[in-house]
């Protein structure tokens with residue numbers, strides 16, 4: 476049956492009747508929608524000549540149309556249509572999920588082509604048939620009608636061929652070849668197919684030995700690292716690899732003694748040395764060959780002034796505000812900005828490379844330190860830019876956790892500053 480989708484109109488019915496070894500072709504054509512019932516009644520008349528038959532069709536389109544038209548007919552004729560529906564056999568339902576052909580789809584076109592059926596017009600498809608029908612409607616040219624009739628008839632013969640294929644398979648079902656002959660056989664039973672699923676856990680035989688190597692490289696310890704089998708309880712969450720704080724202090728690379736010669740208040744030189752104190756500052760030392768951990772111990776005494784009686788520490792000592800020194804902070808910020816490392820990663824690297832415990836919270840402090848450190852430079856650059864005749868501004872959105880931030884790159888031809 477050929478119809479126009481969406482219009483509820485079937486304009487062409489083709490039947491190939493094989494009776495007593497003879498083949499008869501029948502075509503019923505409707506010029507307009509009003510002729511549809513007429514052609515269905517003609518089909519009824521033809522089929523009713525046969526007492527016993529099977530009406531083969533492909534897909535559910537035919538049944539849908541028979542039911543649709545049947546509902547428009549009187550009681551007697553509806554009964555006749557119902558009888559035909561009972562004698563119908565959808566060949567597609569046999570193909571679908573029972574017979575697997577090496578085709579992209581189960582369409583009559585794909586299967587027909589695979590089993591060697593040739594349509595006269597290679598363009599003939601369901602969509603093309605709509606085009607031909609529309610062209611016939613607008614021009615009335617016989618060539619389009621003839622194309623459609625031929626296409627429809629050839630579909631019938633293709634169906635005959637598919638039917639024959641199924642018949643061969645069913646009749647030989649018990650004699651289908653065994654697994655040893657599968658390479659030669661055209662049709663084999665699914666049970667006899669050698670299983671070649673790639674999804675298995677034992678060693679595979681690769682067609683090329685290079686694939687074995689590639690496979691090894693791609694997986695490494697994937698199964699050991701990533702696949703967990705839950706036996707009893709929920710698997711414990713793997714603890715973050717936080718380095719254990721080293722108890723032993725690192726070797727001191729340098730000791731700097733700080734002195735006071737005179738009183739910080741009265742400036743007199745009459746001082747007494749009191750208790751000695753010291754503090755360690757952790758730093759890194761950059762050399763031509765690399766970078767190493769550098770621990771400096773600052774040592775001094777409490778001083779007491781014999782003149783004004785105050786007790787004090789040398790100013791230089793008091794000015795040591797942080798446990799971490801400039802080079803170490805530079806290195807962290809370089810890792811953070813230059814190497815795009817996360818705070819956790821930087822913390823980890825400090826331990827891995829220098830055996831230093833620098834908590835990631837400190838890196839926040841380092842950022843603040845740098846902000847203050849470069850504040851003067853920033854102000855100076857800004858001043859220069861504002862004095863220039865042309866300013867270039869580029870905006871880049873930054874995806875943040877809850878919001879979108881923006882980085883503004885403001886520059887003139889020599890200097891650039893970034894505002895966040």
Ligand SMILES: [Zn+2]
Nearest residue numbers: 738741780783
């Ligand atoms: Zn003093």
